[in-house]
Amino acid sequence: MSVDLTVHLGRLTLKNPIATASGTFGYGLEFAEFVDLSSLGAISVKGLSLRPCLGNPPPRICETDAGMLNAIGLQNVGIEEFLGEKLPRLHEARATVIANVWGDTEAEYRAVVERIGDDPRVAAVELNVSCPNVVKGGMVFGNDPAALGALVAAVRPATRLPLVVKLSPNVTDVVAAARAAVEGGADVLSLINTLVGLSIDIETREPKIGFTTGGLSGPAIRPVAVRMVWEVRRALPHVPIFGIGGIETAEHVVEFLIAGANAVQVGTASFRDPGISGRLVRDLARWCERHGVERVSDLTATLKTRPRPEKAYV
């Protein structure tokens, strides 16, 4: 049985549902030795800003149980070097590229998206409105549905490419943020970004990370991510979703698809094993074969929930 791995996220068609998450896959090229970049559904590159960004002073990362905290601070080469140096090589490698972008202000977001415009070498633009590790921008937008809606609406006219908005889990109501993004003009949602966390060196009584708090990623956050994907899918049945959070195996991918994702992005796992994304494509196909799933898209939003009790049993 040959499995159809193609997925459609609105106008964005991917050859398979395995993409890589921004901030965990560099500019893609660093992985060429370990993965055939053209075999992946998509590559979301390190968050790009209008000008190069140096990032936060170290220490920037620390390990946690089943995960890690990071506060890199969106270090990146800037949009010009990306378009001039990285994108041509990604295009040559036949990679499907998602340009992840961020800014300190609405104007900066818009300017960086305008610079990408309708570049045919880019498959989609992803707005990072959920980075917890910068003083301005980032999560400031993601935490306020009104500001988020306005930001997306302001950026929307700057490109005709599919617009992905990457949501923050550091909110009370992820559905409110999701609605605001869609009303602002988002074509696709990706969720979740990292959860804000704090690790303390109890000997020195100092935070283990220079920025004090950091973003938690890895298997530890997967149930939170799956729950949020499910909530957004239930509220917005027709909006395409990238599920993100602690994916390490084909079974994890399937779990996200069942919860409501159309595709996934593999994140921190690529640090531990640079070849994992390519292997997940093959493993997912095998899983579908074993389970008689002819089209991987048939798995999306197939969660069978049980009715919850209406009141507590006493």
Added chain:
Amino acid sequence: MVVNEALRILRTVRYDAAHFSVFLQAGSIAAAAKPGQFVMIQAGDGLRPYLRRAFSVADVTTVAGVPGIELVVRAVGVGTEALGRFAEGTPIPVLGPLGVPFPIEDLKQSDRVALVAGGIGLAPLVLLARRLAERGIPADLFYGGRNESEVLKRPDFERFLGAHRCRYATDDGSLGKKGRVTDIFGAALDAGTSYRRVFACGPVPMFRALAAILEARGVEGSFALESEMACGFGVCLGCVLPGRDGRFHTICTEGPCLPPTAIDWSRV
């Protein structure tokens, strides 16, 4: 070429409660590895520790005829402790060799170099000493630790370099001279010895003191730097150290071997 595969543990040799060597079957890494390079190792079950750990390639060798690499480890936490518990024959995920090695290609037999190590920082200098000896480049070892138990007894150095070229210091005087390794190195400079280049690996205070000595005397150095890293190949950007140029240097790809003048030691 970087290898990303599961490699078998050929042998684990314990030196004392804290120190051990792990020999991995790593033919292609052994052939490719240069002194100062490192490998990323997944120890444990993959959840705790979650991330791979960086280890210097301490030596390339053979165990019962099988080509392998040696890692010299001090058990300090969950990752290093897990690595010491694996049975021989266990396959463990390894990525490497990675990073910029010590610069030795340009050295000549008329050059003299120094190797300065603190504690477990001796690890990357074993392979360096081997390569220098093969090329007939004279080298002096200055090795220190807080006490005798922190100084690894590696007969290779005396074999590679000559016993008279190995000098030791401990904070408590339990081995070699009482004092810091940078003291005995500085004393050698004071006595008139000059070095073409100084290769070093150790804790940050040692690096900082040595960087100051080298800069004051105008001696060239190459330090094998350490920093917590998630990936080891330049994408997580977690392992940066502040540079004098105001940038952050990614230790895994710009290093680990960097000239001490690249780093702003006042901010480390």
